[in-house]
């Protein structure tokens with residue numbers, strides 16, 4: 151069993167593709183509290199390459215062999231999205247803590263299974279949504295919760311992006327309904343999670359449409375939705391990877407009776423009662439992706455934060471910064487949006 155505190159946590163990575171090096175680097179950055187021990191991929195050459203790049207002790211294509219190791223306490227799940235729950239459940243049943251890449255999984259049933267298995271096994275389930283680790287974003291969320299912008303009336307998310315036709319051939323899972331879904335579940339899930347988290351209210355009703363308008367994929371390359379939040383605020387969501395260029399101006403807007411927040415562009419707008427709010431020392435995320443802190447001694451952000459947080463959650467026997475329950479919030483809204491489009495109905499969440 152991996153429960154209980156250790157001086158150094160042995161780490162395993164399952165899925166050695168694009169995102170896996172971020173986990174390996176984050177583990178290295180947390181030396182000596184974390185050590186990359188083993189890596190696993192169904193393609194042996196990919197596991198071998200990651201092992202060699204980061205000096206792990208062993209590489210395997212057999213998940214059971216990785217999970218059988220006593221010197222591995224934590225598994226980073228970096229497989230295609232629709233396999234996250236299966237790996238998480240297997241890891242939990244082997245007594246390993248889990249750091250799951252986003253999204254937790256892509257169906258309600260599989261997210262339920264991941265949360266249940268980790269809770270039942272008494273292991274931690276931490277989930278990656280690195281935009282929540284930005285201190286700027288944390289400050290905005292706190293201000294919204296404290297009522298700094300008054301009662302929230304309207305919140306919008308606009309994400310206009312591009313993925314080439316070739317991108318969808320870089321993995322046979324990309325753009326499929328069973329393992330990935332499309333632009334909102336994959337690329338847009340960061341912005342969607344941040345949007346819902348910043349508003350800080352449950353979404354209660356969803357309507358919308360998705361389609362694949364420009365890419366030859368099963369799932370959506372273009373999606374729009376309309377939301378009603380529990381406090382009565384209305385919201386809109388628009389996301390696309392079908393457009394003709396990357397990183398067109400995109401934003402998250404939160405508008406209350408006493409102030410406004412618009413983030414995502416070069417210069418954020420944060421104002422209350424007509425006055426600019428000075429978020430001294432905190433640099434706003436540039437574009438939809440970057441995260442930064444002005445102070446070089448500031449706590450880590452991104453994947454490094456998530457690894458450190460999970461270690462401390464195990465040490466202190468507390469929940470990780472982002473639990474499975476919290477990580478699924480935006481996914482449940484995305485799934486409701488798909489359902490609303492498929493059924494041409496308004497879907498109620500609570």
Ligand SMILES: NC(=O)c1ccc[n+]([C@@H]2O[C@H](COP(=O)([O-])OP(=O)(O)OC[C@H]3O[C@@H](n4cnc5c(N)ncnc54)[C@H](O)[C@@H]3O)[C@@H](O)[C@H]2O)c1
Nearest residue numbers: 165166167168169191192193196228229230231251252321
């Ligand atoms: N947090 C972020 O910013 C971020 C960025 C990119 C990707 N991701 C997420 O990371 C996950 C992986 O994305 P990627 O771009 O690295 O994909 P990828 O296709 O590059 O890598 C996935 C790897 O998993 C391997 N794999 C498939 N099935 C497996 C199994 N059963 N057991 C072990 N290995 C298996 C594949 O061979 C492949 O090497 C996705 O869920 C994606 O949403 C997160």
